[in-house]
Amino acid sequence: MYQILTLNNISAVGLEKFPTDLYQISDDVASPDAIILRSFKMHDMPIPASLKAVGRAGAGVNNIPLDAMSKAGIPVFNAPGANANAVKELVIASLFLSARNISEAIKYTEGLQGEDAELGKLVEAGKKKYAGFELPGRTIGVVGLGAIGRMVANTCVNLGMNVVGFDPGLTVDGAWQLSAQIERANSVDEMLSKVDFLTVHVPLIDATRDLINADNVQKMKPTAVVINLARGGIINDAAVCDAIDAGKLGCYVTDFPNNRTKQTPKVIGLPHLGASTGEAEDNCAVMVANQVRDYLETGNITNSVNFPNVSMPRGTDHRLVVCNQNVPNMVGQISTILADANLNINDMINQSRGDVAYTIVDVDSAIPSDVISTIKQLDGVMIARTIQA
Numbered sequence: 001m002y003q004i005l006t007l008n009n010i011s012a013v014g015l016e017k018f019p020t021d022l023y024q025i026s027d028d029v030a031s032p033d034a035i036i037l038r039s040f041k042m043h044d045m046p047i048p049a050s051l052k053a054v055g056r057a058g059a060g061v062n063n064i065p066l067d068a069m070s071k072a073g074i075p076v077f078n079a080p081g082a083n084a085n086a087v088k089e090l091v092i093a094s095l096f097l098s099a100r101n102i103s104e105a106i107k108y109t110e111g112l113q114g115e116d117a118e119l120g121k122l123v124e125a126g127k128k129k130y131a132g133f134e135l136p137g138r139t140i141g142v143v144g145l146g147a148i149g150r151m152v153a154n155t156c157v158n159l160g161m162n163v164v165g166f167d168p169g170l171t172v173d174g175a176w177q178l179s180a181q182i183e184r185a186n187s188v189d190e191m192l193s194k195v196d197f198l199t200v201h202v203p204l205i206d207a208t209r210d211l212i213n214a215d216n217v218q219k220m221k222p223t224a225v226v227i228n229l230a231r232g233g234i235i236n237d238a239a240v241c242d243a244i245d246a247g248k249l250g251c252y253v254t255d256f257p258n259n260r261t262k263q264t265p266k267v268i269g270l271p272h273l274g275a276s277t278g279e280a281e282d283n284c285a286v287m288v289a290n291q292v293r294d295y296l297e298t299g300n301i302t303n304s305v306n307f308p309n310v311s312m313p314r315g316t317d318h319r320l321v322v323c324n325q326n327v328p329n330m331v332g333q334i335s336t337i338l339a340d341a342n343l344n345i346n347d348m349i350n351q352s353r354g355d356v357a358y359t360i361v362d363v364d365s366a367i368p369s370d371v372i373s374t375i376k377q378l379d380g381v382m383i384a385r386t387i388q389a
């Protein structure tokens with residue numbers, strides 16, 4: 001039986017992908033073969049020696065110690081694009097929330113007291129404070145044109161907005177999916193003075209920390225709206241709140257509120273709601289469950305964020321998978337050990353990504369455990385395991 005440890009609530013539709021005759025799933029497993037999680041921070045937890053795979057039922061992987069996982073030979077899978085529509089819809093909601101002052105207006109009406117006739121007068125008297133603006137003709141800057149950014153950018157074009165996009169890592173496939181009306185910027189700073197909205201859709205990494213900060217927030221229009229449904233830390237909250245307090249920025253919508261943002265009027269704080277729809281939770285859970293299951297049962301790798309994508313149809317019933325440091329002569333040494341054990345290779349594939357190399361070998365007969373032990377003892381080998389059909 002494979003043991004799956006869940007560190008967050010995971011959609012049942014996804015967990016049902018693990019057949020009960022092969023898998024036990026629980027939030028209390030001492031020696032898991034795989035971990036499935038959402039936003040649980042794994043940085044401070046010890047990595048179980050039994051662990052073979054981690055499945056992130058979502059997009060961002062900043063809650064997972066990727067370097068440590070790579071060094072231990074553990075692929076981390078995520079669910080690219082599976083929650084993108086949910087986030088896009090909340091970004092579009094954020095445009096309306098901020099442009100029409102909806103959050104403040106609701107607070108106003110909720111605070112009204114008196115008889116209905118009095119309330120009606122207060123409604124009419126108060127509304128001028130919440131007059132807003134419309135979206136057609138306004139300009140939005142989209143930083144990061146991955147799964148979410150592309151959907152946001154295209155929808156904003158359809159809403160009649162001018163869209164400026166920035167993504168130094170934009171793929172050819174990604175570019176094909178973008179409306180031709182989207183203008184390309186060469187940097188974040190280049191777009192700041194022209195945008196009415198700025199929305200970020202990048203991972204939290206060193207290069208994206210404090211993308212909007214005390215220096216460049218000054219370049220924005222005093223009415224501009226910053227939207228951060230990506231991660232806390234990508235926008236420097238103090239800089240943005242200071243700018244709002246000084247009347248130099250219009251509004252900030254964040255999925256990652258803190259005490260600084262809570263103290264600032266014109267900040268709309270949401271409780272990390274971007275991916276919280278039934279559809280997105282199901283999509284993410286199904287995608288990672290299928291990928292983790294495929295890895296455990298066949299060794300094939302799809303949508304790993306730290307391992308190469310590797311897939312080989314089964315040639316025989318006897319499969320060996322090896323993860324090792326990406327250094328010369330590993331495949332040669334593995335093949336020699338198999339040949340010395342009189343094991344005939346039927347098919348083989350080897351791919352690498354950064355410091356990690358990964359090999360799948362199908363051989364004609366059962367692989368004795370001492371052969372696996374010999375391979376595990378090779379310098380640079382992190383993982384070696386057999387998978388019987």
Ligand SMILES: NC(=O)c1ccc[n+]([C@@H]2O[C@H](COP(=O)([O-])OP(=O)(O)OC[C@H]3O[C@@H](n4cnc5c(N)ncnc54)[C@H](O)[C@@H]3O)[C@@H](O)[C@H]2O)c1
Pocket residue numbers: 058059060061080081083084087143144145146147148149166167168169170171201202203204207208229230231255272273274275276
């Ligand atoms: N609030 C939520 O619930 C929620 C939900 C999903 C995703 N997210 C966050 O949104 C992020 C993006 O998600 P996605 O699905 O679009 O991911 P993605 O991988 O499809 O897209 C990310 C894009 O960012 C680009 N990028 C990387 N560094 C950049 C930089 N310095 N400047 C500009 N672009 C850069 C990449 O080239 C890529 O195209 C995730 O990493 C996650 O942190 C949040």
Ligand SMILES: O=C(O)CC[C@@H](O)C(=O)O
Pocket residue numbers: 038039057058059060061083274275276
């Ligand atoms: O799992 C969640 O609720 C949030 C996921 C989201 O932040 C992501 O990066 O996909």
